[in-house]
Amino acid sequence: MRIVEAARELSDLSYAVKRGGQKVALVPTMGALHEGHRSLIHMAQQQAEFVIVSIFVNRLQFNNEEDFETYPVTLEDDIAICRSSGVSALYMPSNRSMYPESFSTSVEVSGLTARFEGASRPGHFSGVTTVVTKLLTASAPDIAIFGQKDFQQFAVLRKLVNDLDIPVDMVMAPTIREEDGLALSSRNVRLSAESRQRAVLISQGLFHSLSLFQSGIRDTQELIEAARQTCIGEIEIDYIAIVDAQTLEKVSEVHFGDVLLFAGTIDGIRLIDNIIFSA
Numbered sequence: 001m002r003i004v005e006a007a008r009e010l011s012d013l014s015y016a017v018k019r020g021g022q023k024v025a026l027v028p029t030m031g032a033l034h035e036g037h038r039s040l041i042h043m044a045q046q047q048a049e050f051v052i053v054s055i056f057v058n059r060l061q062f063n064n065e066e067d068f069e070t071y072p073v074t075l076e077d078d079i080a081i082c083r084s085s086g087v088s089a090l091y092m093p094s095n096r097s098m099y100p101e102s103f104s105t106s107v108e109v110s111g112l113t114a115r116f117e118g119a120s121r122p123g124h125f126s127g128v129t130t131v132v133t134k135l136l137t138a139s140a141p142d143i144a145i146f147g148q149k150d151f152q153q154f155a156v157l158r159k160l161v162n163d164l165d166i167p168v169d170m171v172m173a174p175t176i177r178e179e180d181g182l183a184l185s186s187r188n189v190r191l192s193a194e195s196r197q198r199a200v201l202i203s204q205g206l207f208h209s210l211s212l213f214q215s216g217i218r219d220t221q222e223l224i225e226a227a228r229q230t231c232i233g234e235i236e237i238d239y240i241a242i243v244d245a246q247t248l249e250k251v252s253e254v255h256f257g258d259v260l261l262f263a264g265t266i267d268g269i270r271l272i273d274n275i276i277f278s279a
């Protein structure tokens with residue numbers, strides 16, 4: 001596995017691989033790798049011969065300094081996971097090389113970023129779109145893989161790539177969960193044993209709503225309430241909404257493919273999850 005720190009070195013590598021007739025896939029991460037990330041790597045390997053994983057804790061997308069300071073860093077383990085997973089190249093740029101003092105560019109997607117995570121975390125999405133633009137430029141992949149776990153992020157990045165004509169296929173991988181349903185997240189390690197127990201209510205609420213949908217209920221409020229009632233009093237709910245998967249506009253009646261978005265806080269730790277209404 002090649003470890004690369006410079007953007008130019010990564011693009012030289014990627015273009016050489018592509019000239020040799022192989023496909024390149026990129027899996028962007030912030031490290032603290034878990035089974036969710038591994039599933040993204042696995043999916044990338046099914047679609048491309050050469051898989052690049054990037055690890056960069058992107059300060060720009062943290063609207064909360066404490067969240068950034070306490071974000072888990074497990075570099076040695078991450079490198080071992082990438083190696084044992086058969087990753088072709090690991091891109092680990094330094095903060096200074098990504099954002100030198102002279103850095104003054106920002107990439108913004110309007111509209112989709114105004115709601116939900118964008119409203120609750122000002123500046124978050126411009127940090128995400130700026131860093132992902134840099135990662136896509138540096139790695140020039142044919143395919144980029146992102147998790148459904150961050151559903152709004154995927155919608156925003158798909159828009160970014162379309163609007164800027166970036167020649168990459170965007171792929172969304174399903175959310176990997178603990179056995180009890182909690183979506184894997186690097187932030188889960190910060191949950192106390194007691195908070196961890198409460199955290200499971202999020203996915204229980206989402207699956208309750210999904211099962212009502214599958215039994216024929218299409219009323220938006222009823223499906224939102226099902227999720228809310230499961231969490232009420234235990235989790236500080238930020239938002240629960242059912243939206244169209246492309247536009248993220250709220251829907252008045254729920255159809256197959258619409259998405260229930262959830263964000264809430266337990267003991268100061270913000271967790272997000274979502275479910276796509278399906279059969």
Ligand code: AMP
Pocket residue numbers: 028029030031035036037039040145146147148149150173174175176177183184185186
């Ligand atoms: P992060 O390191 O948290 O920024 O996430 C890197 C990528 O992994 C993003 O595309 C996330 O959506 C994805 N991801 C995070 N958690 C999960 C999960 N539980 N299942 C699948 N993908 C995930």
